[in-house]
Amino acid sequence: MPELEGMFGPEVEEETPTRRDFFTQIGVGACAVAAVASGIVTLDYLEPKVLFEPPTTYVAGSPLDFAPGVVVPNQEKKAFVIGGANGIYALSAVCTHLGCITRYKSDESAIACPCHGSRFDLEGNVTHGPAPRPLPWLDVSQDANGNLVVDTGIVIAHGKVFRP
């Protein structure tokens, strides 16, 4: 590290590093490594490894309950399970604007956000701003008893319905 040499006095001429220079560089280098490493270790420490958060999956009921047009909101899990014309799908109820929980308006067949007035159709498409993106479609599967299981932690492609 030649740029360090000027720090310890005027540079006379190019010389082979003395033993003192060598050990100074080792010391400064070791301190730098320790500083960077302690930064990384602290960041790692601050990242929780076990989360005591509620499970992201829930049982939504039998597929037979979801005839086309049926919308079942789940306030706690923040999701809608909807019977569509081609099959069953689940929508996140978390508004894509700033994260408020949207409500299903049965009289208008629409999903609306109480915070800033965003509106969505039953496929999650934005029909009125300020929401920037459609509501995400969530993973739907069946458990051993044949009941629908929604995983709010897994976002699937828009339009991918579940056919039991």
Next chain:
Amino acid sequence: MTVGEWVRNTSVYRSVIRHGIAPTNRNRSLIIFENLFLHVHPVKVREKTLRFTHTFWLGGITLATTIILVATGILLMFYYHPSVPQAYRDMKELQYVVDNGVFLRNLHRWAAHLMVFSAFLHMLRVFYHRAYRPPRQFNWVVGVVLLLLTLLLSYTGYLLPWDQLAFWGVSVGTNMAKQAPLVGERVRFFLLGGNIVSENALLRFYVLHCVVLPVALLLLISVHIWRVRKDGGVQGPPDDERRTP
């Protein structure tokens, strides 16, 4: 001999404040120089800089609110547990059960609002008086960081009552952080200590609000006031309006 003179001649007093009470300029300077708390302040100030209209005392008002906030905040901490089942109840207990609790809580709240407002006005005042110009350009940057810390303190304190306002305020705010490119998701995860606004988020915001941010704030306030002295005292309105472009 008055009581004051007697006190100032005791060996205990002289061990703390070594110089005598002779009213010389040198002694007056020493009183400032040799005191940890006063030495950040200029030894001499022009009389006109003390006038209200010179600075509108906005920095001083902001500092005063900071002192109020530290004092009331420490007192509030004696009753507040940063946990999900307790936080909201403790806030209600402070308001309805603890003697003078509602006074301290409201004092903390209003001082916080005033601090943001007076820091903002202070910044405007400095800008319009051109006090951000060299040699004070570094202190302007320190001031910008102080404003940022003030806003972060307001924001982290907002979650602590754990009511609907707090929960949704922080839900919305951390979703804004999520929109930052590349690091947004990670920043949100680290701020909340998880994916949802829950126990970890409350504890993290509490530690930030009560330890990390106040320590940073007090350190930078010291630098800020010390730099006012080193940069030649407070800059009020420019001396001659006609000569300045």
